[in-house]
Amino acid sequence: MVALDSLAPKVGALAALLLASIVFVPAVVISAPGSGVAEYYAAGPIGVSIVGVLALIDVVVFLAGGQERSDPVTLAGFALVAGLAMLLFSLLWAFSIDATLLFSFPAEYAWIQDHRWVVVTGTAIVAVAAGGFARGVMY
Template structure:
């Protein structure tokens, strides 16, 4: 098993999954009064920034995997970014106000589980980043 090829692939899949998971409510939920914006901004930091970092993480994994940058530098950056995204996603998911979470219409009840899927996708990215860093460093 080639960890220097498979680990970044796991990280890429996790990062793209994370960015997609974060974007789903913005695309699918039709709520008024800024509910979706409040959902994304909940907690001390909000989650939108993690979606942007996930796309950046994809570029980092790809550049390290294709050796367009030093693999050790890419692995270290991928690890730090994935750890940061996991931390922010966990902080965000635990700090969402339940009143906000349950204020959406009944058809959007899946949002109560959305935050955990964001954390799960961030964890997959973290596993890819840690595995890549361990394999390269």
């Protein structure tokens, strides 16, 4: 059986990398001027870009902790705090987006209406992996 302290950082790094990619997909795919992408990212009190940045940092944290390049207990704690913060930030952002903004995108970008929930799900996966990593290195 694979130990939690060795599997969780790998899952967490992969999940965080996928999360960062998912967060920034609209900025890459929707390039039409005046399309509302900037407003979409800035919705709510802090926006969603912070989630993508923290996810990229968490990739490094998970990999460094999993390979014991630095203190795994400290890195697991950081990954857990960052994962929970990303979850809270993404929920705050997802519930703050104005429906008028979501439905203002052209029909070809209708997937953006579900994008926020995919981001929230991704942050939950990263947070669970971080919790598993923390549990694995503590016990």
